Amino acid sequence: MSKTLQSNALPASPLALAGVRVLDLSRVLAGPWTTQTLGDLGAEVLKVEKPGVGDDTRSWGPPFLSDENGTQGDAAYYTCANRNKASLTLDFTTPEGSEILRALIPHHHVLVENFKTGGLAKYGLDYESVAKLNPKMVYCSITGFGQTGPYALRAGYDYLVQAAGGLMSVTGQADGTPGAEPLKVGVAVADLFTGLYATIAILAALRHAEATGQGQHIDMALLDCQTAVLANQAANFLVSGQAPKRLGNAHPNIAPYQVFPSQDGHIVLAVGNDGQWQQFCAAAAQSEMAEDPRYKTNSQRVAHRDSLIAGLLLIMASKTTAEWIEILEQAGVPCGPIQTIDQVFQDPQVIARNLQQEMSRADGTTIPLVANPIKMSLTPPVPRRAPPALGADTDAELKSLLGLSDAQIEGLRAKGII
Template sequence: MAEVSTTPQRHALSGLRVLDLTRILAGPWATQVLADMGAEVIKIERPGAGDDTRSWGPPNMIDDAGRDHGAAYFHAANRGKKSVAVDIAHPDGQRLVRALAAQADVVVENFKVGGLAKYGLDYASLSAIKPDLVYCSITGFGQTGPYADQAGYDFLVQGMGGMMSVTGQADGTPGAEPMKTGVALTDLLTGLYAVIGILSALRHRDATGQGQHVDMSLLDVQVATLANQATNFLATGTPPVRMGNAHPTIVPYQVFPTSDGHIILAVGNDGQFARFCETAGAPELARDPRFATNPGRVTHRETLIPLLERLIAGRRLDDWIAALNKAKVPAGPINDIGRVFADPHVQARGMRTAPRTPDGHHLAGVASPLKLSQTPAIPPTAAPMLGHDTFAVLSGLLAGQDLNLEQLLAQGVIAGPPEDDAAR
């Protein structure tokens, strides 16, 4: 086992260098988490275009001086990184990226299976240069299997992987159809699992000196994160169905209409149900043998829910929340995102932040949820302008390698930021 350092460090991943060859969301989400925790993340982007999401606006991010910093979508997954614009289709660009990989701890990419081999940037090529390299590939269907060569996208995989079969209103009710989640959850979960895989591989590298290939598949992650719905099927052989906001094995655990809005009632045990009934003025329901225990409530769901709907509909949302919070029964409103960021608890937890641009201005942003007492997340810096760090990174990390950056710039192999951005 590797010797544990006792040298204090401000951030958990300080000293770790990540070469980011990803775009869109799953890969950038993974590398952003690494950047949040202190890793140096060098994002390789195509000159003149960059990550696809740079053009996925409006809305755009406007700083506190009124200047436009491009699509908000790009900023959601790329804070804290450096942007180096290199054309990997050009042999000189490939040599630059290989030279950067030789000085990296981690490479993350989300090209199609085999797509980087023709550039000499696949795992086999780069691990030959640096045997202790941790190389993470993120694809729709993984490096093996009959679908490996197919492109995979979050929406597609939510459908193929079962998520949409259990999301949406039940058949026979208004608006019934399979639904995707409101954010690209499969991409985000794959990004998080990729971080776990990368950190696990780094632990192995530190102990043995050996790198490895981390193979992440959106479909694998979607299947894995079906969680209890998957094990319910494996236990019974019966596929779960869409139930709207209801829970398959806990009752009452769903949305109910009040007199002026909707409330989430999340009763997790029999004691909470008894306290709810007392608060609702119907203590007899908790004594009814059909409803006294959760298995009974699940069995008699169709009888119980209409009774609760009539009770809950007679009072105002805020009255219910105040009364149920006092009774220690989990309940809450359905906030839009504006109310989320206005919530005093969300504010107290610091979940809205102001990433700093290179010239000291600020954008609006969402903070990292990772809160470590000894090695906190870094103060956020804004997602970079395309090519902002090209010259600084290449001249710094590849000093002494006889690079003619001006010639490479003239040939279109590399690019810096647009003139108006460079002047900022």
């Protein structure tokens, strides 16, 4: 088990986003990933959830959390994206509930939502309505396809966007090989990239709002972000006019840069330049390959990929993964094992970087989490609040922000509004 960082304590350093308040109307992953990142950096995030149900991902298990009595709690999925937030349960589809939410808007700087395009207008919670209540509000909408265009009203899910956005067309084994078919990535990267782009946009808009007093509407679409992160694959198409194809674990622009079977498993060999190729040949005692004109430069190695890889398959199978890593690391050739997730958290580098942490709720429930990876010398991310139980902060937030009395809160609860 890796060393864990336990902390619900106040930070020793100032928080980069201290004083920024975020109203989080989002669910599932892209929006919550955005608001968790803002919360990690010091913002006070208020997560608004449907009474009795909450974020969809609270039920997306197993596995589930359990308390000391073994009672089933929230799904692990929910915990991955909801650290550093308070939870307020509120049915804002009711007139009284929408008025409460509208009353909360002037107390916040940022609102994040991922409802269908136009879905909040009937509650008076669209950007135009919110801007009248708080002109400085940074309002971020996250949808599958954006606020405009022929697909604007479609529901968007990560899987569909990985498919529509080209990622699956370049992921998976090559046509004509065993198991060849388009594959999705093993985590919801369209959601995650959108969450990170949304965070960047919100930070820029906050800077603008502080300077000018003007808020703005941020329109984030999963398809836009998925298309943007096609990166070199998109550039390859735009320059050549040829759509990239699936290459399995090979790289379209570099060779050798892929997985090879070793004597006892597999190893990733990542030769990124011609110098590293020469270093590999020397370490592997392959002087003939080093001098072969077909392999002298990266472009030549890519052009002669088939013969290159055929030769390397025999060479890499001659030693164990550990033997190759020892030889190649000494020679300065990038390489590494393929680790399972349990091995990742046992890796000494992961342990040294404090990437696992544990946090505790007020009821004593301990939640293991992956730490925020941002490292900052003066204002680092700080784990201040464990992912909250549903509605854990409803009373406290309504009292502190809106001045509601115990009797008013109980009245709302009796009506099912909170």
